[in-house]
Amino acid sequence: MIGVVGQIPCAQDVVTGSTRGVELAAQKDCQNGCFGRHSRPSFGINKMKTLVLLGDGMGDFPVEELGNRTPLQAAHAPTMRRIAAAGEVRMVSTVPEGLPPGSDVANMAILGYDAALNYTGRAPIEAAGADLPMGAEDVAFRCNLVTVQDGVMVDYSAGHISTEEAAELIEALQAGLGTEGLAFHVGVQYRHLLIWKGGAADAFCMPPHEISDRAVAEHLPDGAGAEAIQELMERSKAILAAHPVNQRRVAEGKAPATQIWLWGQGRSMQLDSYQALYGLKGGIVSAVDLLKGLAKLAGLEAPTVEGATGLIDTNYAGKVAAAQEILMREDFAYLHIEAPDECGHLGDAALKTEAIERFDAQVCAPMLAWLEERGEPYQVIVTMDHRTPVSLKGHCSDPVPMAHLCGPVGTVSKELPFDETVNNGISQGMACAWMQEILNSSADG
Numbered sequence: 001m002i003g004v005v006g007q008i009p010c011a012q013d014v015v016t017g018s019t020r021g022v023e024l025a026a027q028k029d030c031q032n033g034c035f036g037r038h039s040r041p042s043f044g045i046n047k048m049k050t051l052v053l054l055g056d057g058m059g060d061f062p063v064e065e066l067g068n069r070t071p072l073q074a075a076h077a078p079t080m081r082r083i084a085a086a087g088e089v090r091m092v093s094t095v096p097e098g099l100p101p102g103s104d105v106a107n108m109a110i111l112g113y114d115a116a117l118n119y120t121g122r123a124p125i126e127a128a129g130a131d132l133p134m135g136a137e138d139v140a141f142r143c144n145l146v147t148v149q150d151g152v153m154v155d156y157s158a159g160h161i162s163t164e165e166a167a168e169l170i171e172a173l174q175a176g177l178g179t180e181g182l183a184f185h186v187g188v189q190y191r192h193l194l195i196w197k198g199g200a201a202d203a204f205c206m207p208p209h210e211i212s213d214r215a216v217a218e219h220l221p222d223g224a225g226a227e228a229i230q231e232l233m234e235r236s237k238a239i240l241a242a243h244p245v246n247q248r249r250v251a252e253g254k255a256p257a258t259q260i261w262l263w264g265q266g267r268s269m270q271l272d273s274y275q276a277l278y279g280l281k282g283g284i285v286s287a288v289d290l291l292k293g294l295a296k297l298a299g300l301e302a303p304t305v306e307g308a309t310g311l312i313d314t315n316y317a318g319k320v321a322a323a324q325e326i327l328m329r330e331d332f333a334y335l336h337i338e339a340p341d342e343c344g345h346l347g348d349a350a351l352k353t354e355a356i357e358r359f360d361a362q363v364c365a366p367m368l369a370w371l372e373e374r375g376e377p378y379q380v381i382v383t384m385d386h387r388t389p390v391s392l393k394g395h396c397s398d399p400v401p402m403a404h405l406c407g408p409v410g411t412v413s414k415e416l417p418f419d420e421t422v423n424n425g426i427s428q429g430m431a432c433a434w435m436q437e438i439l440n441s442s443a444d445g
């Protein structure tokens, strides 16, 4: 390059293509007068960077197939164990009493929100994520496409139906069942939404992933207004059975979407933003709509990462890069990996162990190394939202381990258990309270 002041690429440009190069560039004030991404100091107003690494549903119970170990114990997961050894590890509760152990409630806890005060339902969170406006009388329902055969919930995801196929089915449902006060909205794969004006907000509706392999007749919507919900679910059957998408799936040996399953309903939900609570900006990196909705409600960004599937084949490197990109600009990132939860729902202990190993090796390890390389103050939290025991193929409210490390700490080789045996499995308090402490300290940093 030509050595004219003002046109010289700064030295950092020479090292582009490596994380280290971008890193150096972001840390230094460029002396060469270049503009663009190098011109902005990465640490802004000098808050400590805070990163949450969350493996959805990682917690479990001992599994015979794994030698009476839990998947977390059986997994080769040195990074999580080093974070536990170099920092502090506690057993925490993520589900307030009286609330269901859903990913919504439990992720709110890890984000530092007390769901007992703020939670109205899962669907309103997803509606926020999808930018669906909700009026005062509106009730948002999660609308799953499910497979029920011989009265049994065979698949809460209709064979992980594709978004393209699902969109056609949801459009047919809107045409057949939609009214002025009843609107179906296409989501991702099997996960859709229904906004129902005057819908039954207080009926008890079972999440379909909690009744895998069970008779649906025993778990139909119950309580005030449940009949109308049951009726709508019933009316969806004929529309779906007649649809070419389903006929094609049956011919291909795939699970058809035999009906909708409505659940997770509630009225519009509000949260105080991270900016208002902690003076923090940042984002949540996740494949799932629920986390994107929580991001919107918390005033955080939620980038779309190509190839982020929510399954074990997700684009780990893309998600890591997205979290790093957020932390280059802002002070908070929440990196959510859904795969361990999905494996728990499948009841597959070996696959869940592999999902945890991938989370450790492809998410925790590179993120920790990156934060260490920066050489500037950071804190990292590694945890899970809830347990999804393979024996239950569903969630439970038992406490989960949570580790917090303030760095940089240099090379750590010591490992401590990061599993369900922390503090003998006994909860040491609510996760939201510890997170609030941690987030407040980052704001002071």
Ligand SMILES: [Zn+2]
Residues within 6 Å of the ligand: 056, 057, 102, 103, 104, 106, 341, 385, 386
């Ligand atoms: Zn979860």
